[in-house]
Amino acid sequence: MNVIETSLPGVMIIEPKVFGDDRGFFYESFNAKAFAEATGVKTEFVQDNHSRSAHGVLRGLHYQIENPQGKLVRVTVGEVLDVAVDLRKSSPTFGQWTSVRLSAENKRQLWVPEGFGHGFVVLSESAEFLYKTTNYYTPSAERCVRWNDPDLAIDWEFEGQPLLSGKDQAGSLLKEASLFP
Template identity: 75%
Template sequence: MSMKVILTSIPDVLIIEPKVFGDDRGFFSESFNARQFEEATGVKRTFVQDNHSRSARNVLRGLHYQIQHPQGKLVRVVVGEVFDVAVDLRQTSPTYGEWVGVTLSAENKRQLWVPEGFAHGFVVTSESAEFLYKTTDYWYPQHERSLLWNDSDVGIDWPIEGQPILAAKDAAGKRLTEAESFC
């Protein structure tokens, strides 16, 4: 097996540690293999889009989700470090409104599987970071929603001091009690 799967406090959100082969020349890692991903996680999905973003320290992106055409996301960092968060928005889930946070970095090479039905976001904790992610559905801007990053009902413990740098849509995110959720 070329990956290790680590369960989180929300069983559907998984930390993936790919096997890394390194020597004095550098390293090699298979970042995704559909067959091995399914065998190791039990998750069978088709990814339809790859995205790449670059952000500066204290940029917080999210917490995003699509109420229709929900996206599962397999996320990783190839430069720098982020604190990555998934919030369960599935109303029938025993973990509804709970969150999982994990540090993803170029150094630890961890990935996070964020299934459909979750809001997702991250804050950059290094000078800058490059963030890559695969999605199971396309981006439909008309269906995109933002959960408020600092909603006290969710209580995410972001590892930042002061105010993060936010896009207008993220600053205007909805509180959990007002947000559209998944049935």
């Protein structure tokens, strides 16, 4: 696999080795040993999640203040713009964000460590989004920073108003949010 560092230390783009011919393709989407060797991250995933969303759906920016989750994310149908935001107040990159296009075609993955908010917007007609987490979903610990927070000024590469859940519409501003130390 090829690992590409982003502007946020610890957030990495993972490009798997894809073997393809006229019949289709094969790639190993996760191998704990290879992942640890390539990224320096030794972790155990405890949960796999799969969502399907229509064009213009924006999910995020989500995180768990207790039982924080590292996430390894990928898209198997369609394309999204995936965003990670550093929510660790003691970090030199606090409040900074990075983004990457993930698609079924490019087969890229993004590693989002604990302490980061995460979200995505669907750029294609629809998208199927898969992610592994390092901790279990804890509804009482879930938090959301507003996707359009002016202090973050994220470029979602999307024109118009995204489709949001009630939870995402009610997200906190960064300056009012519960954050990591």
